Amino acid sequence: MKVAVVGAGINGVMSAWSLARRGHAVDLFERNDPISATSSASTKLLHGGLRYLETGHVSLVREGLSERAWWIAQAPQIAHPIELLLPVARGRGRPVWMIRIGLLAYDLLAGRRGLHRHRWEGRERVLERMPGLRSDALRGAFSFWDGQMDDAALGRWALQRACDAGVTLHTHNEVLQVGEDGSLHTAVPAGGRAAPSPLRYDAICNVAGPWAQRLLESSGLRSRHVLRLVRGSHLLVEGELACGLLVQAPSDDRVVFILPYLGRILIGTTEVEQALDAPIECSESERDYLLEVWNATFERRLEARDVRETFAGARPLIAEPGDPSANTREHAIERHGRVVSVFGGKWTTSRVLGEQVADEVERQR
Template sequence: MKVAVIGGGINGVMTAWAFARHGDSVDLYEKGHLMSATSRASTKMLHGGLRYLEHGHLALVREALQERSWWIRQAPHLVRPLELLIPIYRNGERAKWLVGAGIRLYDLLATGSGFPRSRWYAAADVAESFPGLQRNHLLGAYGYWDAQMDDYQLGLWAAEKARESGARLHEQSPVLRLDPTTGEVSTAGAGACYDRIINVAGPWAEELLIRSGVTSAYRLDLIRGSHIVVSGRLEQGCVLQVPGEKRILFVLPHGEETLLGTTEVRQESTEKCAPSDDEIEYLVGNYNRCFREKIACSDIIGSFAGIRPIVASKTDFSAASREAVIERHDKLINVFGGKWTTSRALAEAVITKSQH
C-alpha cells in the first residue's frame, strides 16, 4: 500500500515508522523541519497524566503509563526515570487523602511497567530533598515516578528508525491540498496519488482540511503551553498545586538548569506561538509561592511555548479531551489530538483504521 503521512511531529514520525514496519511504501511530508514545532515544545515528560485521573480518563492514563516503559526500553540514552514530589500543605488545594488516592490509582494502572511505586515522605525528609521549599504548614509529600526525555533528540531518533525501515521523510515540503477521493496530495513541487493519506499535522490538521474543502465532524481548540528556564540544578522533580485552580505546575531538572511549566492559554491561530508576559508572571508567581528563594523575570535564561491541539466535537463544544480521535473519509484518515507518550500506540491504531 502507498501511504502519505502529513506532519513531521512525533505522531507523524511514529505513524510513518509504523506503516514502514508493516511493509508499506511511505512518504512523510513536513512543512518545516522534523520535530521543530509542538513536539519540541513539550514539558520533556513521558507520563501517564496524573491530573487526567480527576476527569476519569483511566484508559488513557493506563495506556500512557505502559507506553512510557516502551520508550525507556528502546531509547534509554534519551529517557530516564524521574521521581516527582507533590508537596502537601495544610489547607492545600487538594486534601492529603485525595492526592494519596490518586497516587495509589496511578500505581495500580502502572502495574507491570517496571517503575518504582510511590511513597509518602515526612516533612523533614522533604525539607532535605528540597531545602528551598516553603516549610510553613508543610505536612509532607507524595513521591511518584514518571520518565523524563529529550523530546527533540528522541523524535529525531524515531525519525531515523523510520528511515531505516524504508520511510521517505520530506522536510520543507508543505502540503497545499489533499483529495480524499483520489488520494492526491498536492505540494508546491508536484502532486502524487496514494492509497491512504494520513493527516496528522497536529495544530495544522484542521487548516489543511479547510484549504482542501474537506468537512470534519470535529474541530480543534488550540491551547498554548508555555515554559521558562532558570539557572540552578535539581536532582528530582516537583509538582506544585495551583491555589484556586485544578491545574498543576512542574518544576523539573533540565540539564544544569530548572524548567518550569506549563500554562494552558487559548491560542487564536497557529502563528506566533510564544509565552506572553502574563504567562511568565504566572509561572514566576507560583514558583515564588512555594519556594523560599524567590526568582524574578530577570532570572529567566530561556523560554518556549507550544500549541496543543485539543479535540472538540462540533456538536458539543464542551466535550474537549486529550484523547486522540481518528476519522476516516474515503482514502483520508484524520488524526486529531494525541499525546507525546502514546504516539506509538496511536500509530498502530491508525494502521488498524486504514485496513477497514
C-alpha cells in the same frame, strides 16, 4: 500500498514508522524541520498523566503508563525515570486522601510496568532533599515516579528508526491540498525533481497536529471534529534540583511541574486559548503566572530577568465545552475516502496512535 504522511511531529513519525514496518512505501512530508513544532515544546514527560485521573480518563492514563515503560526501555539514553515530589501544605490544595487515592490508582494502573510505587515522606526528609522549599505550612510530600525525555532528541531517534525502516522524508515541503481520491499537492515537487502534479497515493495520513483541521479545510473536506488549541508555556531558569516537583498553583490550584532538565530547571505549564494564526509563544502574563508558582514554592525569589528561555506549544485538543484542564487528551481518527486524519493525542502515546493510523489505512485495502 503507497502512503503519504503529512506532518513530521511525533505522531506523524510514529505513523510513518508503523506503516513502513508493515511493508508500505511511505513518503513523510514536513513543511519545516521534523519535530520542530509541538513535539519539541512539551513538558518532556513520558507519563500516564496523574491529573487526568481527576477527570476520569482512566484508559488514557493506563495506556500512557504502559507506553512510558516502552519508551524508557527503547531509548534509555534519552528517556529515563524521574522521581516527582508532590508537596502537601496545611490548608492548601487538594486533600491528602484524594492525592493518596490518585497515586494508589496510578500505581495499580501501571501494574507490572510500573517504575517505583508512591510513598509518603515527612516534612524534615522533604526539606533535606529539597533545600530552599518554603516550609511554613509544609506537612510532607508524596513521592512518585514518571518518565522524562529530551523530546527533540527522542523524536529524532524515532525518525531515524522510521527512515531505517524505509520512510522517505521530504522536509521543507508543505502539503497544500489533499483529495479523497488520494491526490496530494505539495509546495515543492517531492525529492526536488519535476513531479507530476498532483502526486497520487493509495492513502494519505493527515497527522499535521494543530494544523490538521486547516489542511482539511483548505482541501474542501469537512470534519466531524473541531480542534481547540490550548497553549502551554514553559520557563527555563538556572539551577539544579534533586528531583521534580508537581505543585498546585496558589491562584487556581492547577498543577504545575518544576523539573530538572538538561542542567537547568523547567517550570511549566500554562493553559491559554490559542488562535492558529497567532504566534505560539509565552506571554508576559504566563511568565508571571509561572514565576508566581515558583515563588510560592521556594524561598529563592525569581524575577523576570532570571528567566533564561521560554518556549510554548499548542495542544490540539478535540473541542469540548468548559475548562481546558478538563478537556480530554484522547485522540480521534477520521476518514474521508483515502484521507485518514488524526485529531489530538499525547507524545507518550504516539506509538499506539501510529499503530491505529496504520490499521485504519489497511482497512481500505
